[in-house]
Amino acid sequence: MSAATSDTGAEISGHANFEGVRYAQCWEDADILLEGLDIQPGDTCLSVASAGDNTLALLTKAPGRVIALDLSLAQLHCLALRVAAYTVLDHPELLELIGSRSSARRSELYLRCRRALSAEARSFWDARPDAVRDGIGSAGKFERYFALFxxxxxxxxxxxxxxxxxxxxxxxxxxxxxxxxxxxxxxxxxxxxxxxxxxxxxxxxxxxxxxxxxxxxxxxxxxxxxxxxxxxxxxxxxxxxxxxxxxxxxxxxxGHALPLALRAEHFGTIRDNLAQLEYSQTSLEAKLGELGPNSVDRFNLSDIFEYMSPDNSDALLGKLAEVGRPGGRLAYWNLLAERRRPESLAHALRPLTAEAERLFGQDKAFFYGAFVLEEVVGGRP
Known part of the structure; x- marks a missing residue:
């Protein structure tokens, strides 16, 4: 789940508060995401940042460039602390800092990561010692909701x-x-x-x-x-x-299962490929305008269309198709709002329905209503 959105009518930014951490973890299954996107070495990927886990998971496929974005600066601080942790800590220490494993030394681990953070990110996490102590994967509103449950x-x-x-x-x-x-x-x-x-x-x-x-x-x-x-x-x-x-x-x-980005076998690969990652606080539409046509191979879009009107969703899908390279793929989830490629974009996007439904049957982040895969076709009607 994500706090990112497009500029279309400023739909989310005009109604939601982005000051705090909404999602301290990514609640989409990175296993089906990576299989569905089928990232090839050297690909350019555009990713909704959210808490950063699935953006980092993309790095396991050796892309040439991963461009992450979010409207929420708090979400980007979650990603920044993860990047610092992969850089400074070893794998067991990363799991402790996240909260995947119990620990009495998270404050100490954070202090080691702190040196690798920007001044703004340091200030953000310095002001949240309880979130660090409890594990940064517990710091979001959504995670606190599950804690109440x-x-x-x-x-x-x-x-x-x-x-x-x-x-x-x-x-x-x-x-x-x-x-x-x-x-x-x-x-x-x-x-x-x-x-x-x-x-x-x-x-x-x-x-x-x-x-x-x-x-x-x-x-x-x-x-x-x-x-x-x-x-x-x-x-x-x-x-x-x-x-x-x-x-x-x-x-x-x-059990002892971990999300893909936190598994030991991927830790070194993610660390080695961090140079391919860039992230910024911006809207999806603004970034698409900056990148231009035929420039992105793979899109991790979380569930952004859930928060948008059908007309604005269709308009954004059209812009994504323009920026995508032919043969590229879009992946996103539906929760309670049905969002898919409209017939007006049949010339630009091709649904990969059978593959998406097969992967959805395996989706461990089980609460979504659908997983959607679409391929960029290119061309004009």
Whole structure:
């Protein structure tokens, strides 16, 4: 999820507050993102920064250039601290600083990273010692919302022994049996729908303005998707689910899975390719105008269209197609607002529907409604 947007009508910047950290982690599955984008060595990638994890994940594919942007300076400070951590720390220390693993020395680790930060980023994180102490992956409004769920709601829904039993089941059939017997209760459904309603989610988790163009109940949608994550997918392999349930990227019964950018096998590659990364506080449209036609191969767009009107979404997709090179790819998620290439852009973008649906079936960041892949065709109608 992201705070970035285009200039089209200043839709988000005119309604949402960007002063604090909204997302201290990227809540999109980088595994399906990278497979869908199919980045080739030397490619130019444009990425919505958000907290930085998935932007850094792009570096594992040896692109020639990764251009990250966000309207929120706070989100860019999240990316900047991660860049400093990859530069200064070793891999276990990075996991401690993020909060993926327990630690009593995060303040010390931050002080080592601090020297590699700009004055503005240092000032931002110096003013947030509690966020550093608790793990910078917990610093966002969205993560605090999940912490409330974990502390106050989850114990009322299902005991930890039941979660442990479900995690211990090696088969889908076994997980489905436990889910039907112990989760499919009136309490689970009622409290889940209430906590993830538009009113509560808008107040405590996201921003109320982010629901302007959505339809349906987020609680009902997330209830269905939670079942998918707990039954259809392997819970122990899911770092996003582990954080929601346990506040870390897996420990004990929750496994030890990590998001792609935090895995040990990618740490050195990301560190080695940091020179290919650039980032700035700007709008997507402004950056597209700066880059010009046929200049970008791959686009990581998070879920930016969720917050935009259909007309503005279509207009932005047209501009993205102009800047994209033929054969390039766009990847983005839908949550509750349906956004895809309109027929008016059939000459410029080709949906990769079968591939996107296959990858969506594997999506460990399970709460989205769709994963969208589109290929730049080029040309004019």
């Amino acid at each position: 974990r502390r106050f709601v989850l114990p009322l829904l299902v005991p930890r022994t039941t979660l442990a039993a479900l995690y211990a089941q090696p088969t889908r059939e076994g997980r489905e049996r436990i889910y039907l017997e112990r989760f499919e209760t009136w309490r689970w459904k009622a409290l889940f729908r209430a906590f993830f309603s538009k009113a509560v989610l808008g107040r405590l988790g996201r921003d109320p303005s982010f629901f302007r163009y959505t339809s349906g109940s987020p609680g009902e949608h997330l209830l269905r998707r939670a079942r998918h994550a707990l039954v259809e997918l392997e819970p122990g392999d899911n770092p996003y689910l582990a954080w929601i349930l346990n506040g870390e990227h897996g420990s004990g019964v929750y």
